[in-house]
């Protein structure tokens with residue numbers, strides 16, 4: 001941790017008391033949310049150091065102090081589902097615990113991107129060789145997602161959905177000028193983004209509705225060409241890497257935990273009962 005980060009951490013978190021740290025104000029260093037837009041496809045925002053290391057440890061403690069029954073083991077990762085069951089007809093709601101309400105409300109208030117308070121949080125845990133298949137988050141959610149990363153850095157890859165690739169090939173045959181065709185191909189290119197610990201990734205618009213996102217299940221993840229490569233690699237202490245020719249990789253040595261914040265607009269009145 002550099003001295004500026006250390007100073008910020010001391011300022012934001014007044015001591016290691018047993019009190020849970022308040023999640024500080026949106027750490028945008030005086031910038032507007034639009035200043036964090038990365039890439040050219042609408043719309044991805046990447047906010048480094050959204051929380052401090054102390055807040056990160058507190059959230060990890062909360063995640064790991066939950067009853068083990070809260071974890072659901074999948075083939076390639078574990079997850080906790082908070083906020084209720086997402087059904088194709090809407091959300092069968094459950095109250096979020098206070099430690100999640102705290103941060104969910106901050107993301108809601110400070111981003112201004114959700115029409116109502118965030119009511120659903122998925123927590124994913126990945127070992128260094130685990131990932132998540134390319135997928136879309138689906139129509140049950142309002143089409144904005146915010147992902148807070150804790151622990152090991154990873155690279156998230158985005159690729160246009162096959163329906164968009166079909167559009168592209170139709171366009172290639174439609175006699176566009178080559179400049180326009182190049183623009184179209186560039187616009188729909190796959191891209192990747194390094195998710196450093198404590199960062200917040202937000203995506204919406206075409207990236208939500210027309211792209212797939214995923215994380216490869218490898219301990220080494222290619223990071224050359226990532227939208228935020230320069231920014232993420234400035235913090236060399238946090239990115240353990242290896243190079244092979246022109247390609248650079250980050251090495252995952254620790255577990256990663258991510259918190260995915262979303263809003264389900266349609267909420268059933270009846271509380272979900274076990």
Ligand SMILES: O=C(O)CCC(=O)C(=O)O
Nearest residue numbers: 122124132137147258260
């Ligand atoms: O762990 C992540 O960063 C991604 C999680 C995700 O895509 C999801 O929960 O839908």
Ligand SMILES: [Fe+2]
Nearest residue numbers: 135136137213
């Ligand atoms: Fe997702």
